[in-house]
Amino acid sequence: MSITSATPGASRARLVYALFLALPVLLFAVFYLLPVAETILTSFQKWNGLSAHRTWVGLRNYTALFGQERFLHSLINNIKWLIFYLLAPPSLGLALALLLNREIRGETIFKVIFFLPYAIPPVAVASMWRWLYEPSHGLITVVMQSLGLGALAQNWLGNPAIVTYAIMGAALWWTAGFSFIVFSAGLRNLPSECIEAARLDGGNAWQIFWRVTFPLLWPSTIIVLGLSAVDAMRIFDIVWAMTNGGPAYASDVLATQMYDVAFGRLNMGQASAIAVTLLVMAAVFILPYITYMARHVERTEA
């Protein structure tokens, strides 16, 4: 480093680096920075998305939203999704990883199966689960009836009180595989001596897990939770494909409402205000995480 930076070659290298960075940085500026800035600007305007005419309306898009039942409901659903994403797929993924962690026959095939749904497009997940949830002939209802639980069967996607939880069921099946492989890799890298030592000290499996394994798994946990939060903020495809946000907006999240208001009702100003709300929410939850990760990278390479 000290040798190269003193030579004239270093400044030429800098030029080469700048040239390399030009295209990615340009794409980033044009497709991220500018659109985000434009969305913020549009959120203070009234615009139908097509005409050249835009009217400045100040904060009116925001005040209208925060007095609107649909919007507040979407916001609450987003928070529900965040809680769901932070708890359910990581827990199931960790349980599956622990299940396969000790020697087990057919480990490879189980791994393939548990991770498989994560490869599939969310639209395909939605299409299959709509059929599973079909209220009269769907697999879930039929299986419940054959178990004598028919009375508990629901119109899963048609009942506003449970539709969001029904979609979460599909999302759990779809996403648990991601947590599963991260935790599997984490468990493989654990120092087995620590766990062996705890076992020799007479700890039972439960104690060993909570006092030794789980704390040692922290690097995997932080990755899983961080990326789950990102996924929760981006939640759109599976809700849109399963219910379009319905029935009667019951399963709406900010992103589906935004999409409907923008491209269904051509109210770009209000849609942008919803987008900005989502951006602020994402920033509150995710910026501390990126800062932590960037510092972590710096530290491990220092």
Place this chain on the structure above:
Amino acid sequence: MSASSLPADRDAPIRFAAAVLLSAVFLAPLGMALLTSLKSPAEIVQILSLPHRPDWGNYAVAWNQIGRSFINSIAITLPGALLSVLVGAIGAFPLSQLRGRTGMIIYFFLLTGMLVPYQIVQVPLFDLMRHLGLYNTIPGMWLVHTAYGVPICTFFLRNFFASVPKSIFEAAMLDGCGPAGYFFRILLPASKSGLAALAIIQSRSIWNDLLFAMTLTSTDRARPVTVQLNALTSGLEVQYGPLMASTLISIVPVVVAYLVFQKAFVRGMLGGSSK
């Protein structure tokens, strides 16, 4: 048989049974889709029964409905993944070398892009792509997927390149190679496994995309299979036989890629998330 391995042996059958049961639950939606796709309309309501005689007609109907969009998806995904990996690589190389303040600031900026909800940019993007004349075109989708792939690809490959020993770079410099020569002649060929893993996970996310495709395509000219499948799914009269056939057709490429390149696939997922 030592004392410490005894408990493991004792509950091994229980764990195996649990794994089998869970696998059955994980495979049930796919298995049910497969059975349904082979049933005639009369049989479909008998969800638990096997198809009387496999009815492949559903697949013919399905291909009629989604064939064109399936081909569009291939035309979007393959070049899109290739371009995004290439652009990611040229961004990642300088960032893996510039360990000072400038490098970190650019890196941090790109990272924020990785975590921004994509919905935020849809309205301006729709406008931008129409003005560029790229609305509802396949090259437009390449551009969009490349641009929105920049953060993840740069992040992934920067970490990969940073793990290449510095001494190789220094040796190349002493041989008069120059940074560009080092990148093309040494670093890229040496990074094949990382580039392949990234190409696979990029292919998955491009193939699976619904949001960008919904905003930026409107007809058979560029509409990918996810949008077409979504239209079929939310149709008023859903025919589950052809729909399940369409669904299975739409997942074949990603599932095959996953099964064939399983190691690279998992490595890619982990590489995009860790470090």
